[in-house]
Amino acid sequence: MSTMDWVLVAVQGLVVIAFIALGVRSGGIGLGLWGGVGTLVLVFLFGLDPGEPPISAILIIIAVISAAAAMQAAGGIDYMVKIASNALRARPKALNFVAPYISYVLTILTGTSNTFFSIIPVINEVAYANKIRPERALASSTVANALGITSSPVAAAMATMLPLVEIYNYDLVDVMLITIPASIVGIFAMSLVMSRYGKELDDDPEYQRRLAAGEIKPPAPAADVVLLPHAKRSVAIFLAGVLAICVFGFFEGIRPTVAAEGGGVEPMSVTPLIQMIMLTAAALIVLLCHVKAGDIPGTQIFKSGMVAMIALFGIAWMADTFIANNEDAIVQALGSMAESWPFMIAVAIFLVAALTTSQSAATRTMVPLGLALGIGAGYMIAMWTAVVGVLLLPANGTQIAAAEADETGTTTLGKRVIDHSFQLPLQICWVVTALVGIVIVWLFFGDQTPAPPVPAAP
């Protein structure tokens, strides 16, 4: 690439960042609208081919939000909040630790971070009902959810990773023995920090402003909540849907089969299954819990979900337009950095994931480079967890949905692109996870490959 090409890539990158900044300042659907403008500028002014809008993620949000909103209309959210509040009565702050691990396990079981959309409203409501700053639990859970990808046997990134390390005698179990304990410690460290981060809700000026302006109602004490007659049933249906997704996600063999590209059949992907199951859950809640379909769009969950969907549409489309046209240049630049300074490999993995917003792309491009630079396969697995860097910029669906769900205003996408609520938990989590992973490899794996034989004397 010529210098001029590099300058053009840099200018396009700045345009993307500028429009993200405009979007996060506008807030709400403004993020999506400015993302759309950014896409237009990239296509018309710079002549880039338009990227792919995040159709699958949008459809999942629609399905999940339909089910969650139906559950809210049936009073199910109130019931879940009541149950969770009772369970957490002695130690409400335990939510800051429990919620991230639940989101992490959901990703491990399904291999996709999209299942997290289903529990965002629940985490938010439980936090608010217990007067816990929602940012703490929501931001940690979003990061833990993304981290789950490197621990999941059914994730696409894992499928990309395994062939790269198998030649060094590391199989799926070895990878999980490194990433899962490391992630558990990383999530704990992050949750510990986040449980003390930010002002208490009662002292938060933005929350107080919203409260004073009547934009948000004060949390009702759990004891005062009057449950609707079919609240429990709606929760049972919703949770059964989530459980079904986990079971289908984890056991490929029980999924329906579809025609494979190369002939034969293969298990259906999890994405359409999530959509089908969640829409079915919504329909069953309407049918069996006597919810009027017309009441669902009036719920708070539905409104915030639709805002998140529009925000994601524009911003992710713009990001994909930039990335699809410049991925090779980004990888080449960061690859060169790692070649010149091999010690920067973990940071390079993090940045490639951030700039391509793809954990699989970061795995495919940077792990082989690290191995070629002489870094042991076990240590590369430990540092591979840095692909959680996809959350560096606030252009990810789960980040947008979490920020939109939090009516208190504590969970934000920031004002300067990188100063969002997810940044601190992200940084703590990836650094601690990678370091713990390295220690695990050092202690328990060492040099996995047998010692090379001494050659016969010539």
Next chain:
Amino acid sequence: MRGPLVWIAVVAVGIVALIGIGAVLSDDESGETVSAGEWAESVCGAVGVWRGELEATVEDIRTPNAAAGSEEPQSETPQGRTGFIRVGLERAVLATETMVEGVDNAGTPDVTDGQQVADAVASWADSARDDLEDAQDSLDEEAESLEEAVEQVTEALGAIGAVLASGTQTLAEVARTEPALVAVFRDTSTCQQLQEETD
């Protein structure tokens, strides 16, 4: 609650620690003489990873829709198909450059003709990269018809297949010219894995 500066400092210390560990772990032995076992471990590892990547690329070129994860209709037009092959070949070239890096970093085996052996493998790695770049250049012109696109797919897959085959052949020839390496290749775990995959 602690101020954000404290957390920034904590994170910075962690990143510095990771960078420090990376410095200790990275093992550039280019130009150095290493034990034959260590050399074989590195070379077979680099070639094995590269082989896996090229096989994945071949799969992607054969089934572009599955690779893209979407039912993008343009990929079925001749132009779309050519674009997909180009992306596949770009990835193959990138993977080969990484493999060249790995082979260079492996150093020189401490056998009688160690330098000659290292040069032979490095020379093959370089030529593999050149061959794939040539295949990539041949795609500069868009296919005019479906037949032409099919021909381009065949040529691209042929080019990848040829470099894969020449790699195995080069390692076999190296072992023939330097008998001390035969046992090393046989007993080194990455070479065993590579052999199993090749069979």
